[in-house]
Amino acid sequence: MLGGLAKTFFGSSNDRYVKSLGAIVNKINAFEPTLQAMDDATLANQTVLFRERLANGEKLDSILPEAFATVREASVRVMGMRHFDVQMIGGIVLHRGEIAEMRTGEGKTLVATLAVYLNALPGEGVHVITVNDYLARRDAESMSQIYGFLGLTTGVIVPDLSDQQRRDAYGSDITYGTNNEFGFDYLRDNMKYDRASMVQRPFAMAIVDEVDSVLIDEARTPLIISGPTDDKSDLYMGVDAVVKQFHPDDYEKDEKQRTVILTEDGTEKAERALEAAGLLQGANLYDFENTQAVHHLNQALRANVLFKRDIDYIVRDGKVVIIDEFTGRMMNGRRWSEGLHQAVEAKEGVTIEPENQTLASITFQNYFRMYPKLSGMTGTAATEAPEFFDIYKMNVVSIPTNVPVxxxxxxxxxxxxxxxxxxxxxxxxxxxxxxxxxxxxxxxxxxxxxxxxxxxxxxxxxxxxxxxxxxxxxxxxxxxxxxxxxxxxxxxxxxxxxxxxxxxxxxxxxxxxxxxxxxxxxxxxxxxxxxxxxxxxxxxxxxxxxxxxxxxxxxxxxxxxxxxxxxxxxxxxxxxxxxxxxxxxxxxxxxxxxxxxxxxxxxxxxxxxxxxSKWLTKAIETAQKKVEARNYDIRKQVVEYDDVMNDQRKVIYEQRADIMDADTIGDVVEDMRRETVNGLVGEACPPNSYPEQWDVVGLTEKVSATLGVDVPLADWIAAEEAIEPETVEERIREMADAHVNAKAADLEPETWGQIEKSILLQNLDHHWKEHLATLDALRQVVHLRAYAQKTPLNEYKHEAFALFERMLINIREDVTRTLAHAQFSMAPPQDLPELPDFLTSHIDPFTGEDDSYDYDAGAQGLITTRLPQMGIPQPSGEGLGTDPSQWDGLVSRNAPCPCGSGQKYKHCHGAVA
Structure with a gap:
């Protein structure tokens, strides 16, 4: 009651904060007459002057009033739109790394130009994140008129651009694109084999449009890059046939949690049916050997019981197409993970496409938290203010409307x-x-x-x-x-x-x-x-x-x-x-x-x-709050689990970057070889043990298999009764070093350096991919530890750390083994391998549901014809002329060839000779 009374007299904390920004708005308005008196060239030259002032040590905050006034005057001249004072307040909020909540129709796109221009002045790049490709193109086209007038460059990231086009777009002062495109580019960059082929540069600032949709709704599901695995169509169809025999009494479903669990009778029925179908090893469904069968049985149950045609998906042209729960749109090309999509395909009797294995993944929370400055704007954020602050450390500021609602x-x-x-x-x-x-x-x-x-x-x-x-x-x-x-x-x-x-x-x-x-x-x-x-x-x-x-x-x-x-x-x-x-x-x-x-x-x-009645409406709102709290808990759980992987991801990606940047990695490879020797000797010759207790045969075989040298360990022991493990380590290291150095001597130093770098990167990627698959499997089952009175997250952290350590050991041994045994010849240098056609998806790690968006395909054609006027790269080869020699670097290798053959460019005129 006292709080309500105080709010009546003094206003809410939000009102007081917004009011305090009025002093800055007054400063902005004071510059307007001076800027109005300038001619176009003088006004445009303000950008050069601002950059000089920043180079001389001034801060962005000190030039904010003049810069904002400059943007407003430029907008009036090139677009005929003058920013309102409340829009200036919105721009200040964005610049400060906060969320501006502004109602629909209040001109959020124009508001963003203020903070974008100011933060683009240092030349480090500003990313403007939109929720779909249509908006990215539209906003980039319209707002680039202001930026271009003031001497700043604008790029846009849309699907099917070539790497060079993406590199150019990221090199612009301002880059527009969707959250998915930015996130997937980050993952793809960290799968490249040399720094020059990466498209992004270090992050500086991001402004997220529809920030609640991007950072809340979509944040439940990580971005995943995956590749295909073996075909298991017969298994899916066999399990689906078993599930279709079940009655509602055979299982218990929970619509709140989206889960289905077999009853005791249902389990017995499943065992008999799977045994008859030849899909069960032994008679017990939950034997270790039947882990895969249990997994696919659970997914088939979910597909048949929980997922409804025309609500969760539709069948079009013989394919199962996911329907997004928030927008009702088809998500063409997106698939559920963990075999769920295949289970739905089996249920509907359409062609079953192979499962995919995760090669790289990241949540939006951890992606956007990499930006030193992050802000956003939307019409609806206040209800999620606690989550924005807890996860992203961003405050929500409600901006008043220019005209009363x-x-x-x-x-x-x-x-x-x-x-x-x-x-x-x-x-x-x-x-x-x-x-x-x-x-x-x-x-x-x-x-x-x-x-x-x-x-x-x-x-x-x-x-x-x-x-x-x-x-x-x-x-x-x-x-x-x-x-x-x-x-x-x-x-x-x-x-x-x-x-x-x-x-x-x-x-x-x-x-x-x-x-x-x-x-x-x-x-x-x-x-x-x-x-x-x-x-x-x-x-x-x-x-x-x-x-x-x-x-x-x-x-x-x-x-x-x-x-x-x-x-x-x-x-x-x-x-x-x-x-x-x-x-x-x-x-x-x-x-x-x-x-x-x-x-x-x-x-x-x-x-x-x-x-x-108001009472009934309040009751509904209370129910909604409970659901929102539950959904927040789910999203928070995703973040907590991904934080574990994120720490490991940072280590691996930093290692990759260091390897790519280094002129030579000989010392790294040598350290790996030494660590491998230490590990082998330490295992076979424990400290404080006698030579007769050592595993001489096992160590000799492992050294030969791993280091490619034959060690006369038995002779050493016979000749020296008091030989120490340290002495054995030193002698094996010298032999291993000599063996590898002899190989290196046959090649040019630069060639050998490239070989070492290539082998190390490929081994790193292979083991990281396998590690991700193991962590995926662990996350699916770790919740069962709760039955043993253990906290699943703590168990996941402990096991993930142990798996990561084991992975690092495997990488060391594999790199050492490959360099020791591989035969190299003076063949002509080969280009680094091209990345394959990865599948990109946006999948819930707990339910397998895909939350990817396939936006506004029908709307894109409305403005693409005007894109060349502003220099935005087109996603295909249209308008590039008829000379194929001029297409290189302008057409994505995975886009349709401009010649009209129907083949991909890389398989047609873009084929490498």
Whole structure:
């Protein structure tokens, strides 16, 4: 109570912080008249002057007011947009490494230019992270007008660029791209064989757009680069046939945890069926020899019991395509891990593709924590503020809107069943649409979208459905969702990347209606006519009440609900929002099935009747908070486990970098050989032991196998009764060194150095890959240690450390063995091996669910035709001319060849002779 009273008089801590930034905004505004008086050349030269001041020791904070004022004036001149004072506050927050929470339509893309420009001045590069390729291209194209005017370069990272194009983009002052592209480039760079082929440079600053989507929603699942393993199609189909014989009594499922466990009877039934199918060794399912069978049985159970067609995935063109739970989009090319995708393919009877083995992985948490300065912006972050601070040490600052919000958020309305709810929704939509008010309907799945579509068809309401089945039309449908009387059904509106403007979107209408019309007076006149039509329609939509956002059920996360609501009431427009719920909704069914509220609803509400109250809305919000807390715990667990691997990853990647940077690594290889000798002798000749207790035969054989030399150990012992293990070590080392030096003498020193470096890197990569696979398997089963009253995470740390030490020993021995036994000739030098076509995915290490995004494929074509004007590299060979000799370095080796053969470039005109 006292806290609320204090907030009334003094404002919240957020309000006081924002108010304190007003003094800096006043300084920025004071520079405006001076900058307005400058001509374009003088204004653009400000960048040179700022860089000189920084070189002379000034700090970024001291030049912030003048730099921000410069960006605002440049924006006015090249784009006709002047930053509002609240946008200046947002820019200061971003520069300070905090999260700016700004409502939809407040111009976050323009806000970012302030902090981006200031932090790009030192020349170390600023990365702007967007949630999809369409936004990366769009924002890079539009904002580069400001940066280019001020003398800064802009690059964009999109799929299918060549390494040289990526290197150029990362070398720019400002680089736009998606979180996945940046993360995968980091992993790929650390799999390269020489420093010159790496594309990224040291990190300086990242600004993340839709920061909650990138650092919260996607952060549950690591980025993974993998390669194929052996085909096990027969095993998947055999296990699937067994699982299809089960009845619900044979297993227990937990929808909250997304797990399925066999009952005792179910286990016996599985053993008999697997034995009959020849998939079981012995009679006991849980014998060590049947570990693989148990794993695939569990995955087949999950595929058949928990994963639903048209909700979790769809089958298209004979392939299982994952549907993203947050956006409802298809994630083409993405696959579940740990054999789960293959289990779903077996369930659906489509072609089963081989499993993949992890070659490199990193979580977004550990990737973004490598940036010395990290900030972000979004419309919805306050609900996750504790997590942002705990994981990333970033504060969330809520920025006030430039114009007061006029949207009305009505109380939730509750019904007993989904059918009653959808019938009521259809009638409500018909009423609002009839009076000209556009309606945006948010659903949680494709199935619900199509069910509602049927109800609307019965009511005779024209509407558009936006979900994974109509992915190609997505951007155009969203852009026109604010037109008079439009009804749009969307599967989760998060991160659509296209503004819903009342009356319609000018850019999209021009593209749609005038796409083929040549430039000229006639086209200009038609553009003006469309602009007037939109203005008149906007006035009519405002009179009808603005955009009506209607949610068909509550999401697990309040943020997703707020994102949907935030689509209405843009920049002071009128708007309305309301959520419709029923007891059949997943949130209420799973998390509130036995509550007093649920029982009261079933027993006291008539069929078709609805109720609504603040108390019920609060009850739903409480359930959402519980789910959010649980999801946070899951994400935190992912981080805790990855932190263990991250420490090891840093060691391996630093070692790789040191090896690539070194002119010669002879001393490293020699140390490895010495350590190997010490290990072999130490094992066979324990300290304080007598020669007759030594394993003479075993040591002799191991030295021959590992070091390639025959050691007369028995003769040494016979000749010297008091010989010490240290003496044996020294003599073996001398023999091993002489053996390797003799090989090196036959080759040029530079050639031998390259051989050592290549062998060391390849062994390092091989053992790291095997280590990752072992850690994956360990993480899958370590939770069972809890039954022995042990903490799984502590057990994982202990075992992972022991495995890492063992890996380092294996690397030493393998490098020593290879150099000792390999035969080398004076062949012409070979190029370093090209990395294979890796598969990239974004997979939950605990459930195997893929959270990768396949964004806006249909929207990309809207702006790619304008990309060459700003010098952004294109992802294919289009527009490169007809001379194949000019294509080298401009076309990704894995992209389609520009000649139109249908082959990859590297297999066609890009083939190495």
């Amino acid at each position: 006029r949207r009305v958020d009505e109380e939730d309305e509750f019904y007993k069943t989904t059918e009653e709810k959808f019938a009521a929704i259809a009638k409500k939509i018909k009423i609002h649409s009839a009076k000209g008010q556009p309606v945006l309907v948010g659903t949680v799945s494709i199935e619900k979208s199509e069910l509602l579509s049927e109800f609307l068809n019965k009511e005779g309401v024209e509407h558009s459905v936006l979900n994974a089945r109509h992915h190609e039309l997505e951007a155009g449908i969203v852009a026109q969702a604010g037109r008079l009387g439009a009804v749009t059904i969307a599967t989760n509106m998060a991160g659509r990347g296209t503004d819903i403007q009342l009356g319609g979107n000018l850019e999209f209408r021009i593209h749609e209606e005038l796409g083929d019309m040549p430039e000229g007076a006639e086209r200009d006149a038609r553009v003006d006519e469309i602009r007037r039509e939109i203005a008149a329609e906007k006035d009519r939509v405002r009179e009808a009440g603005g955009l009506f956002v209607l949610g068909t059920e509550r999401h697990e996360s309040r943020r997703i609900d707020n994102q949907l609501r935030g689509r209405s009431g843009r920049q002071g427009d009128p708007g309305l929002s309301r959520f419709y719920l029923s007891l059949d909704d997943d949130l209420l069914r799973i998390f509130g099935s036995n509550t007093l509220f649920s029982k009261m609803m079933r027993n006291n509400i008539e069929d078709g009747e609805a109720i609504g």
